[in-house]
Amino acid sequence: MSEAALDLQAQAAKLDAQDELRAKRAEFVLDDTVYLDGNSLGALPANVPERVADVISRQWGALRIRSWDESGWWTAPERIGDRIAPLVGAGRGQIVVGDSTSVNVFKALVAAVRIARGAGDGHPDEGRDEIVVDATTFPTDGYIAQSAARLTGCRLVPVAPADVPGVLGERTAAVLLNHADYRTGRLHDLPGLTAAVHAAGALVVWDLCHTAGALPVGLDEHGVDLAVGCTYKYLNGGPGSPAYLYVRRELQDRFDSPLPGWNSHAEPFGMRPEFEAAAGALRGRVGTPDILSTLALEAALDVWDGVRIDAVRAKSLALTDFFLRCVEAYVPEGRVEPVTPRAHAERGSQVALRCEGAGDVMKRLSEQGVVGDYRAPDVLRFGFTPLYVSFADAERAARVLARTLD
Numbered sequence: 001m002s003e004a005a006l007d008l009q010a011q012a013a014k015l016d017a018q019d020e021l022r023a024k025r026a027e028f029v030l031d032d033t034v035y036l037d038g039n040s041l042g043a044l045p046a047n048v049p050e051r052v053a054d055v056i057s058r059q060w061g062a063l064r065i066r067s068w069d070e071s072g073w074w075t076a077p078e079r080i081g082d083r084i085a086p087l088v089g090a091g092r093g094q095i096v097v098g099d100s101t102s103v104n105v106f107k108a109l110v111a112a113v114r115i116a117r118g119a120g121d122g123h124p125d126e127g128r129d130e131i132v133v134d135a136t137t138f139p140t141d142g143y144i145a146q147s148a149a150r151l152t153g154c155r156l157v158p159v160a161p162a163d164v165p166g167v168l169g170e171r172t173a174a175v176l177l178n179h180a181d182y183r184t185g186r187l188h189d190l191p192g193l194t195a196a197v198h199a200a201g202a203l204v205v206w207d208l209c210h211t212a213g214a215l216p217v218g219l220d221e222h223g224v225d226l227a228v229g230c231t232y233k234y235l236n237g238g239p240g241s242p243a244y245l246y247v248r249r250e251l252q253d254r255f256d257s258p259l260p261g262w263n264s265h266a267e268p269f270g271m272r273p274e275f276e277a278a279a280g281a282l283r284g285r286v287g288t289p290d291i292l293s294t295l296a297l298e299a300a301l302d303v304w305d306g307v308r309i310d311a312v313r314a315k316s317l318a319l320t321d322f323f324l325r326c327v328e329a330y331v332p333e334g335r336v337e338p339v340t341p342r343a344h345a346e347r348g349s350q351v352a353l354r355c356e357g358a359g360d361v362m363k364r365l366s367e368q369g370v371v372g373d374y375r376a377p378d379v380l381r382f383g384f385t386p387l388y389v390s391f392a393d394a395e396r397a398a399r400v401l402a403r404t405l406d
Contacts, residue, residue, distance in 0.1 A: 349386070
């Protein structure tokens, strides 16, 4: 083994020994694989199987319908929302868990337009007829934005996040943005863009899928209006685990969901034909929650006990810095090109490398025990989940990548 490799391995060992989060790794089900795909599906927390078995055998099997009350099934969406809240910088009573990210984007975006127009206050502002959307967004967000625009009679304005301030104006009703680009890992300026949207008299909806659980978000601190996110990436909630919806407290009495359901009714068991919205974030609920996946998520969130999100961010940046350094040391020049920003303020928790034949390269990496993913046509993605990824993992991944490209 080369002297450079020995030196980097020694550095990795030292960094791992100093890592205040290192004990968290034991709380996950892991093997010898270097798992760098937690930005798509987080690893399984070790306590989840037993908890889910209890939900199935005792709560469902023995208590049956009594579990809606006795096991807290009915209140799970808001209870679990309050557990996610500190991870995204939100106070209690502003997050409800349920439905998919796509459904929550639809609810949030249409509600944002209605609030911006003053719907229901007797003085609607029909002049606000534009929805600004991140032109580089994850496809589903774009599809939902198109549908929301048709439903509300708005014109869709797709622009790059950095160009958003330049298109805002009196016609802007709502803006839908991703906190981090899913391909490159670029982190967008949530505080600055939120302030710009507010200065134009519009509302902003943030998609936090690629940042929640990886870095501080500061929803309350920065006055974000609405936000959505999945829970199966850095929050490790499991495949298809329910998403969440954040509604800022000051907007909750004006949140007019386009999907009112019996679970968002002020009196859900009254079975009245007229809809009366519940108070608070409960307005974001729709129908009966998916209890099995919801309670699996609740169990998974136990790994966050005692974790400071600032410590998670510090390790995330250190891991991605170290990985990039290892890539530069091991991979011949010109074989890969980092597309993730070097500046910490512009980086999420993944490293994206442009590489010829990326799909085949990632397949061969997986065969050698390094799991990431790729996005067409030529981007290798490596997600760094600070709770269980080590610096030794980062060094090994770069070394195997170099060998694969040789």
